[in-house]
Amino acid sequence: MTATAIIGLLILSFALRPAIISIGPVLLAIQGEFKLSFAQASLLTTIPDLCMGVFALIAPWVANRLGGDRAVVVALLVLCVAIILRAFSVSTYSLLTTTVLSGIGIAVAGSLVGGWVKMHFPHKASLLMGVYATGLSVGSTAAAIFSGPIAEYTGSWRAGVGVWAVLCISAVISWLVLGKLFNHPSTPPLRAPKPVRLPWKNLNAWAIATYFGCSQFLTYALLAWIAPLAAQTNIAEINPGLLLGFYTLISAVANMLMGVVAGGSLNKHKWLALAALMTILGVTGLALAPQVAPTVFIGMAGLGLGAAFTLGMTLPIDQTSSPAEANAWTVFTLFIGYLVAALGPLCFGILRDYSGAYSEPLCLLLGVAIVMLCSISLLQPLTVAEEQTQPVCD
Secondary structure, rough: HHHHHHHHHHHHHOOOOHHHHOOOOHHHHHHHHHOOOOHOOHHHHHHHHHHHHHHHHHHHHHHHHHHHHHHHHHHHHHHHHHHHHHHOOOHHHHHHHHHHHHHHHHHHHHOHHHHHHHHHEEEEEEHHHHHHHHHHHHHHHHHHHHHHHHHHHHHHHHHHHHOHHHHHHHHHHHHHHHHHHHHHOOOOOOOOOOOOOOOOOHHHHHHHHHHHHHHEEEEEEHHHHHHHHHHHOOOOOHHHHHHHHHHHHHHHHHHHHHHHHOOOOOOHHHHHHHHHHHHHHHHHHHHOOOOOOOOHHHHHHHHHHHHOOOOOOOHHHHHHHHOHHHHHHHHHHHHHHHHHHHHHHHHHHHHHHHHHHEEEEEEEEHHHHHHHHHHHHHOOOOOOOHHHOOOOOO
């Protein structure tokens, strides 16, 4: 059944990022059509991040009302409709409204994955979350590489962002099948009899959320602005969309590798530090010497941030003892993390408007990467007794 779960998680995760990533390669075209400033254009990636944080809070409530699997399906349908409607936007208002809807769909579906994994595969959490993270990066890579060419071939950015609704439809079908396979009599549906409170007073929860938030601040800033940066500064010889695709592809490799190599231990401090240091090296190169080896620097940042995402999604499962508690910690991590992440594209765009260049925004990213490294010191290692009471992730 593990292979079936892997396939189902991959198909689901393929659908959860193109709505955001497809904007990057066509951002300048959208900006021109709707007469948006750089700061206004950044809202197209900032809004989904905000939604993934804020609306993650309603995911447990929706799961309790509908059941976890039905909640995921409904969220995917909302995402599908939002993507299609955005492709037909005729005003800035409709463009932003459909972007909000897409963020809501992503928030609810993504928030429930951790609890599902905790319920069905508590001993393989790192592997399954690595698979999930890899699927997100693969979907991101496809959107980064093909959105631009599709837009050029059809002569409109609308086709480049609308075509990804197909992945939502396949994810709905896949999750319906997965729900029937796993919700047999011996496996209760994913819903909590008693609501589990979010871990507001837990230091480890805050440490995880801070680390995750910093990593996603960097991730979404780079996803939104790598292509425009490359197009306007000519720092690399390859196509800007391909450069963005390279970044997401490297992230996908790091997602899977970290899910495999870090799964044997619940205390993952060395892996957290390695991911943060790799990120710092990559962002430092982009900020201080972008012309030297931009592809290498972007690749290093992709490795670090890809690994950080897998770790950030696995840690809430490591720290908890039940699916409901895992959902609560995951929701908390996503809520805090994506509220921080939402500032990434926006702050980058504001600094780009203010300075007229990219050096200042890139220096901001370097500062956030350093905070990401420092946040690891807040995460307390699990004691031997705690490790023995936790399922071992392998």
